[in-house]
Amino acid sequence: MPYPNPYQFMVSPNSPATPEGSASGAPKSINDVVVRLAGNSQDGIQTIGGFLARLAGRSAQEVMTYMTIPSTISGGPSIFQVRMGTGDILSSGDEADFLVAFYDHSYKNHIDHLRKGGILIYDTDHVEPELSPDYLAVGVPFTSATIEAVGGSAKEKGKNIFVLGLLCRLFDLDVAKLTGLIRERFAKFGEDVVRNTMLAFDAGYAWPAQNIREIYHKLATNDNDSGHPQITTDGNTAMTLGLITAGVRYGAGYPITPWSTIMETLRTELQKYGGLFVQAEDELGAIAYALGFAYAGHLSITGSSGPGLSLKMEALGWATMAELPLIIINVQRGGPSTGLPTNVEQSDLMQAIYGSHGDSPRVVLAPQNVEDCFYIALEAGRIAGEYSTPVIILTDQALSSRIEAFDEPDVDALMVTPDIDLTAKGADFKPYPIDALTRHAPPGTKIEGAPYPTVTGLEHDEHGHPSGNPAQHQKMTAKRRNKIKQLGKSLPRPEIHGDQDGDVLLVGWGSTFGPLREAVNRARKDGQKVGHIHLRHLNPLPPELERIFSRFRQVFVVEMNDQGLYGYGQLATLLRARYANPAIRSITKTDGLAFKVREILNGVAELSGSRYASVSGYPDV
Amino acid sequence: MSATAEAPTPEQPQLTKKALTADHPTWCPGCGDFAVLASFYRALEQLNYPHESIVTMAGIGCSSRFPYFVNSHGGHFIHGRSVPFSAGISLSRDDLKVFVFGGDGDGFSIGGNHLDHVARKNVNLTYVIMDNQVYGLTKKQTSPTSPEGFRSKTDPWGAIDQPINPMRKLVNSGATFVARSHATQVKHMVEMIKRAAEHPGFAVVEILSECVEFHPGAFDAANPRKGGGFEIIDEEAHDKTDVTAAMALASEPWPGKFGVYYEVQRPTKNALEAGLITKARAKHDNSDDATLLKQTFARMR
Numbered sequence: 001m002p003y004p005n006p007y008q009f010m011v012s013p014n015s016p017a018t019p020e021g022s023a024s025g026a027p028k029s030i031n032d033v034v035v036r037l038a039g040n041s042q043d044g045i046q047t048i049g050g051f052l053a054r055l056a057g058r059s060a061q062e063v064m065t066y067m068t069i070p071s072t073i074s075g076g077p078s079i080f081q082v083r084m085g086t087g088d089i090l091s092s093g094d095e096a097d098f099l100v101a102f103y104d105h106s107y108k109n110h111i112d113h114l115r116k117g118g119i120l121i122y123d124t125d126h127v128e129p130e131l132s133p134d135y136l137a138v139g140v141p142f143t144s145a146t147i148e149a150v151g152g153s154a155k156e157k158g159k160n161i162f163v164l165g166l167l168c169r170l171f172d173l174d175v176a177k178l179t180g181l182i183r184e185r186f187a188k189f190g191e192d193v194v195r196n197t198m199l200a201f202d203a204g205y206a207w208p209a210q211n212i213r214e215i216y217h218k219l220a221t222n223d224n225d226s227g228h229p230q231i232t233t234d235g236n237t238a239m240t241l242g243l244i245t246a247g248v249r250y251g252a253g254y255p256i257t258p259w260s261t262i263m264e265t266l267r268t269e270l271q272k273y274g275g276l277f278v279q280a281e282d283e284l285g286a287i288a289y290a291l292g293f294a295y296a297g298h299l300s301i302t303g304s305s306g307p308g309l310s311l312k313m314e315a316l317g318w319a320t321m322a323e324l325p326l327i328i329i330n331v332q333r334g335g336p337s338t339g340l341p342t343n344v345e346q347s348d349l350m351q352a353i354y355g356s357h358g359d360s361p362r363v364v365l366a367p368q369n370v371e372d373c374f375y376i377a378l379e380a381g382r383i384a385g386e387y388s389t390p391v392i393i394l395t396d397q398a399l400s401s402r403i404e405a406f407d408e409p410d411v412d413a414l415m416v417t418p419d420i421d422l423t424a425k426g427a428d429f430k431p432y433p434i435d436a437l438t439r440h441a442p443p444g445t446k447i448e449g450a451p452y453p454t455v456t457g458l459e460h461d462e463h464g465h466p467s468g469n470p471a472q473h474q475k476m477t478a479k480r481r482n483k484i485k486q487l488g489k490s491l492p493r494p495e496i497h498g499d500q501d502g503d504v505l506l507v508g509w510g511s512t513f514g515p516l517r518e519a520v521n522r523a524r525k526d527g528q529k530v531g532h533i534h535l536r537h538l539n540p541l542p543p544e545l546e547r548i549f550s551r552f553r554q555v556f557v558v559e560m561n562d563q564g565l566y567g568y569g570q571l572a573t574l575l576r577a578r579y580a581n582p583a584i585r586s587i588t589k590t591d592g593l594a595f596k597v598r599e600i601l602n603g604v605a606e607l608s609g610s611r612y613a614s615v616s617g618y619p620d621v
Numbered sequence: 622m623s624a625t626a627e628a629p630t631p632e633q634p635q636l637t638k639k640a641l642t643a644d645h646p647t648w649c650p651g652c653g654d655f656a657v658l659a660s661f662y663r664a665l666e667q668l669n670y671p672h673e674s675i676v677t678m679a680g681i682g683c684s685s686r687f688p689y690f691v692n693s694h695g696g697h698f699i700h701g702r703s704v705p706f707s708a709g710i711s712l713s714r715d716d717l718k719v720f721v722f723g724g725d726g727d728g729f730s731i732g733g734n735h736l737d738h739v740a741r742k743n744v745n746l747t748y749v750i751m752d753n754q755v756y757g758l759t760k761k762q763t764s765p766t767s768p769e770g771f772r773s774k775t776d777p778w779g780a781i782d783q784p785i786n787p788m789r790k791l792v793n794s795g796a797t798f799v800a801r802s803h804a805t806q807v808k809h810m811v812e813m814i815k816r817a818a819e820h821p822g823f824a825v826v827e828i829l830s831e832c833v834e835f836h837p838g839a840f841d842a843a844n845p846r847k848g849g850g851f852e853i854i855d856e857e858a859h860d861k862t863d864v865t866a867a868m869a870l871a872s873e874p875w876p877g878k879f880g881v882y883y884e885v886q887r888p889t890k891n892a893l894e895a896g897l898i899t900k901a902r903a904k905h906d907n908s909d910d911a912t913l914l915k916q917t918f919a920r921m922r
Contacts, residue, residue, distance in 0.1 A: 054921075231921035244914060250713050252705075269917075271901035273910055276712060276894050280705060281738035288702040288735070292709020295696075296717070300709075318699050408918050415911045443694035443710065443717050446673045451643060454688060455696035464696070465644070466689065 034083045034093035035167065038110045039102030041078035044160035047185075049080030051164060053403035054232045055178050077105055082403075084171075094596040099135075100163055101127050102142065111135075121166070123159070140166065140207060149203035150196045158200035165204025175205070228407035235373045235399035239329065240265045242377025243301055245409070247416035248327065249275030251301040252289035254282055257341050258400040259305045259331040266301075283311035287328070291315060294324045295455055297420035297442030299381055303329030306348050307337060309392075313356040316390055318457040320360035320480060323438040325384035325391075327377070332396040332510075334592045343592030344398040346510050347561035349570040352392045353539045359477055361484040363391040364539040368513035371406035373399060376536065378414060387483050388438040394538065396560075398511040398594045424448060430462040434475055437483060488540030494533040494548065501551035502529025504604055507584075508558045509535045509571055512595050516558060519600040530604070538571070546579050555584045556607055558600055563588045567613030586614030636669050638662045643692040653804030653830030653840075654684050654751055660810035661691065661720075661749075667811070668718075668818055676719045678707045680727035683758045684751035684830065687722035695720075701732030708744040712891055718818065719746040726756050729765040729785050740823045741795030742890040747817045748825040751804075752787060753832035754839050761835040768875075771836070787827045788871035792864060792883045798824035799867070799883040804831060805844050806851055809879060816881065822889045829876075843876035854880035861885075 035052070037045040083093040095115035101107035101122040107129050114120060119136045122129055125143035146159040161182070168178055182201060186194045233241075240262050243251075249270055253263035267277040280286035286302050293300035304312065309330045319326050332348045334340025352364045363383055367376040373395060380391040425441050427449030432438050441453060451463060458466040459473045467473075496505070498520040508516045513534050520532040533548060535541070549555050557572035568576060569588040576584050587603035589595070603615045641662050648654050665675065677695035679685035680703040688695040694717075698706045703721050711719045728736055728750040736748075755773065756762040762775040766787060770779040791799045798820040800813045810828060817824035829840040841847035860866045867883040905913055 229922050231918055233921050241914065241917065244910075250709070252709065271898050272905045272913055274898055274902060276898070278709070278712065281734055284702055285705040285735050285738065288698065288705035289709040289712075291698070292706040292711075293713050294709075295706070296710045296714045298713055314699050315702065322696070408922070411911050411914050411918065415914065417910065441694075443676045444673055444714065445694070452673075452693050452695075457697060457699060466697075 032083070033098070033171065034081065034096045035098040035100065036079060036081040036096035036110060036113060037100045037102075037163070038077070038079045038106030039100075039160075041076050043078070043102055045078060045080045045102070045163075048160045048164040048167075049082050050403065051178060051181050051185075052082045052084065052167065052173075053405075054181055055173055077103075077109065079106075079110065094598050100167075101129075102159070103127060121163075145203055145207070146200050149199045151199075158196060161197050161200040162204035165201040166207050167204075168201075169205045169207070230405045231408045232403060232405040233370065234261075234401055234403045235367070235370045235395060236261045236331070236401070237265060238370050238373040239367070239377050239393070239395065240269065241409075242374035243327070243381070244269065244273060245374070245411065245414050245416065246327075246378045246381030247299050247418045248301050248377075248381060249273055249418050250277070250290075250293035250298045251303075252278040252280045252286040252293070253302055253304065254280050254286045254308060256283075256305045256308045258333060258397045259303050259308070259329065261400070262303055262329060262331070283308040284315065287312040287315040287319075287326075290326055290328075291319055291322075291324055294319075294326050295322075295440075295442070297422075297440075297444075299325060299327070299385060299416075299418065301327040301329065303327075303331070303393075305331045305333050305341070305397075306335045306339070306351070309348060309351060310355065313351075316362070317356040317358060317360050319390040320356070320362055321358075321457045321459070322455040323388040323432065323480065324440070324455065325388050327380045327384055327391050327393065329393045329395065331400045332394060334397075334590070340592040342397065344396050344511065344560060344594055345590060345592065346394075346396060346512075346559050347570065347590070348394060349509075349538065349559075349561070349574075352394050353574070359481070361481050362539065363387070363389055363484065363487065364394060364537075365391065366394045366510040366536055366538055367399060368510065368534050368536060370399065370402060370404035372513075372536070374409060378416075381416065383487060386437070387487055388440065389483065394510060396511050402511070420444075426450070429453070431464050432460060432462045432476070432479075434462060434479055484540050488537075489543060491537050491540070491542040493544040494535060494542055496531045496533055496548060498524055498531040499529045500531060502531060503553050504528070504530045504608065505549065505552035505555045506530065506532045506558055506600070506604070507535065507555060507571070507575070508532070509538060510559075512558055512560065515595045515597050515600060518597045519604070522597060523601060523604065535571070538574075541575075541578065545575070546581075549575075549579060549581055549583065553583065554608065555581065556587050556604060557584060558587045558595065558603070560590065560595065561588055562590050563614045563616045569614065572614070587616070588614060589617035591617050633669065633671060636666055636672055638666060640672060641665055641692050643690050646690045647686060648683060649832075649834050651831075651833035652683070653753065653828075653832070654687070656804045656807055657684075657749070657751055657810060657828055657830055658687065658690055660807050661687075661814060663807075663811045664814040664818065668815060670718045674717050676707070676710055676717050677722065678703045678710070678719070679722040680704075680724075680732060681758075682724040682727050682756070683753075683832075684722055684724040685727055687751075701727050701730070702735055703727070704732055704735045704739045704748060707746050707748075708739045708742070708890075711744050711746045712894065715745075715891055715895075720818070721746060721748045723748075723750055724757075725750065725752040725754060725764045725766045725785075725787070729787065729790065733765070733790075736791075736825075737794045740791070740825070743795065743797055743822045743887055745822055745889045745891045746824070747814070747820075748823070749814065749817075750787070750825065750827045751830040752827055753830050753836055754784075755832050755836040757832045757835050767836075773835075786871060788877070788882055789868060791825050791827065792867045792871055795823070796825045796883070797822035797885050797887050798881070800824075800826045800881045801877075801879050802826060802828045803840060803843050803851060803879055804828055805840075805846065806879070809851075809853070813881070820884070821892075822887060840876065843879070849876065852878045854878045854882070856881065 039045045099114040099120050103126045107127045121138045123142040124139040125141050142159040146162040270277050278289050290300045290302035334343045334345040367373040384391045422444045424446040431453045453464040461467045520530050523530040559569040561570050569586040572586040606615045675693040677688040677691045679688050681700035707719050707721045754766045761773050763773045763780045765785045767780050802810045802813045813826045817826050842849040861884040
């Protein structure tokens with residue numbers, strides 16, 4: 001290695017020579033590792049996390065990431081957790097095997113997340129850890145070693161890449177692929193930046209971390225090649241590509257975290273498909289533009305996060321009344337109000353289903369992982385068009401930024417070509433027939449022998465012309481409700497994972513899919529009879545839920561929202577109302593963090609023996 | 622990418638008032654909006670666009686019922702937001718002729734922000750604001766253009782807030798065509814609507830349209846039949862492309878002048894976005910959708 005190392009490899013004297021359970025000396029192949037990087041938001045740890053995740057995805061490994069960023073403009077503590085390995089990686093991991101601490105606060109705030117026997121790698125320039133036999137502490141001067149490698153004027157830039165080099169060596173990652181990714185990423189900043197970045201990488205790679213390598217040697221790769229190339233990306237990007245595949249070419253939005261990256265990508269991507277995304281003046285304008293596109297005959301989208309969805313509610317009511325197709329994405333975050341803008345929560349379910357005014361039934365879907373963000377966008381597009389209805393996709397902060405690897409979708413089979421039907425209509429044309437699905441004639445369509453149709457938020461007749469007739473309002477209200485019911489009947493019955501009947505059924509929706517699967521797998525290993533269903537269709541609900549519930553003694557709905565005034569989370573409240581089933585109870589939490597498998601299992605244990613309606617992270621008053 | 626209706630041809634059938642007439646207006650007898658509607662019919666007859674390419678949209682209020690009385694594609698959106706809705710139509714369908722109608726509340730109060738932003742983007746559409754200086758549909762509350770001292774149900778002692786000066790606001794908004802007319806002057810209205818419709822970009826015409834029920838006589842000062850004077854801007858003397866001159870004209874004492882205050886040529890958002898699309902498509906060899914998407918996926922492997 002070109003950079004001689006002037007520093008000593010520091011191992012805490014009180015630490016055990018090797019962590020619990022590892023064979024001394026012999027390099028060991030591992031198939032699953034969780035690395036948590038903790039630093040400040042400007043240190044670029046999201047960047048290295050992204051590199052690791054993409055590398056894993058490109059090396060036929062499964063990967064899942066988890067990140068938090070502060071809601072400050074600049075600075076503030078930030079973490080990136082990446083879990084890599086073989087087999088089904090369902091969650092980003094409860095506990096870390098490795099904690100990389102850039103600062104004292106990173107160490108203090110995250111050492112509890114390091115498993116017993118795990119390894120703490122810390123920056124000796126900034127951190128003085130308390131030594132403990134619970135973990136192996138390895139000090140490496142990230143900051144000064146990087147300055148040394150890159151040159152004196154570099155300040156603290158590049159230490160993230162130094163750490164990346166270190167990790168690359170520790171896990172025998174593919175150096176060629178990784179440096180290729182680094183070059184790709186930094187090429188646009190010029191050759192100097194690429195050179196400095198590579199200097200920092202090489203210095204990290206050359207660091208003599210032999211002691212750690214003896215413990216963790218080589219990350220295994222999946223050998224069962226499915227024949228499909230894997231792609232690696234985050235939830236918001238997968239959603240964006242799903243929308244494009246669904247035929248979306250027009251949309252509008254207004255910036256808000258964590259939705260913004262969808263609009264940013266659509267703004268830049270849609271042009272090459274001949275489409276257009278408008279950054280509107282506000283949320284109300286955004287949905288107005290999107291509905292204008294829809295009225296003009298396009299499959300169009302808008303989106304936001306919690307408070308922005310609230311601002312769109314009046315127009316959403318209009319869309320229900322005018323029966324225009326529209327996809328609305330809500331990347332949920334902690335609420336109410338500006339709440340926890342960079343943390344996860346699933347507390348917009350009621351808003352999505354019942355928000356707006358009047359009786360305004362609509363479709364609400366929730367993707368369960370990054371791959372599903374792609375496919376749910378396709379499904380939303382199909383439903384919106386077929387039923388002339390707004391469709392809300394409830395994704396969340398955890399899914400938006402989490403990176404996963406999955407099989408590349410079959411573009412040729414899935415691509416929907418946008419098309420506007422301007423076939424002339426005759427005297428019999430009625431856009432709003434009382435006994436059939438609504439079919440619009442977009443502007444530009446000749447109407448012969450009948451008045452031109454109007455779209456309106458006023459109650460209307462079958463031609464779209466206003467009608468205040470009481471019987472007409474009752475009939476049209478039923479029409480709008482019945483088409484959503486009709487969709488419900490056509491939905492697939494949810495599949496039960498695990499035991500098909502037994503003691504406990506766990507019910508979840510959205511990004512809790514992975515941790516719930518893992519919880520069920522672990523509980524079944526312990527001999528419990530547990531099943532799991534994950535609801536992708538939240539409004540209308542899929543058929544046969546009643547029958548599924550009846551097979552289990554207890555039904556626990558696991559969701560990231562509050563237990564509410566009456567002891568049940570939002571989905572649990574809806575299911576209890578729908579099925580009047582007292583076996584349905586809640587496991588909820590609102591700490592802004594993704595569910596840990598342990599938390600779910602603790603909730604199940606507690607609730608199974610409890611007379612209380614629900615368990616949640618906070619005691620009742 | 623967008624579907625295109627046939628371009629007007631010499632053989633195109635003459636668009637008539639009869640073909641354009643829909644339901645009988647529900648406005649109060651004597652309402653100024655009847656004359657605006659009649660002028661719009663006449664303007665369309667003269668412009669002779671293909672019938673199916675005409676879109677009339679509106680927000681909420683008395684004047685916003687307008688599209689129901691025109692037999693064309695279109696409709697009635699929510700309060701204040703018909704301008705971005707119509708901008709969505711225009712930006713994605715260059716083959717359509719998009720007209721938006723609304724009142725002073727819809728345009729200057731609840732929709733004030735949308736008006737400013739769609740104007741500054743110079744989206745290609747025509748916006749007709751029928752200003753009666755009162756909220757009529759909700760039965761007499763103060764509007765953003767109600768004069769100081771105006772007695773309404775929300776200001777029974779007389780309005781105390783300074784009213785908006787519509788011409789100053791519109792010239793300042795970035796609109797590329799700003800004109801003003803009076804509902805008693807049909808010939809002038811027809812001319813203003815026609816010029817606005819033919820203007821490439823965001824064209825707005827404010828028409829003083831009296832509410833006989835809740836604010837009668839509001840515009841008598843500009844009505845020769847009521848002893849006022851309808852003074853038309855001398856376009857030889859007024860430089861329409863000079864924003865300072867337009868603002869000076871807009872600042873003249875009530876009732877001011879009528880006609881085109883401001884008219885400039887600036888690239889429309891429609892054209893600018895189309896340019897970006899052409900460039901982006903060319904950069905990607907004008908590939909079809911599936912090829913483009915596969916290329917994106919390939920970068921994620």
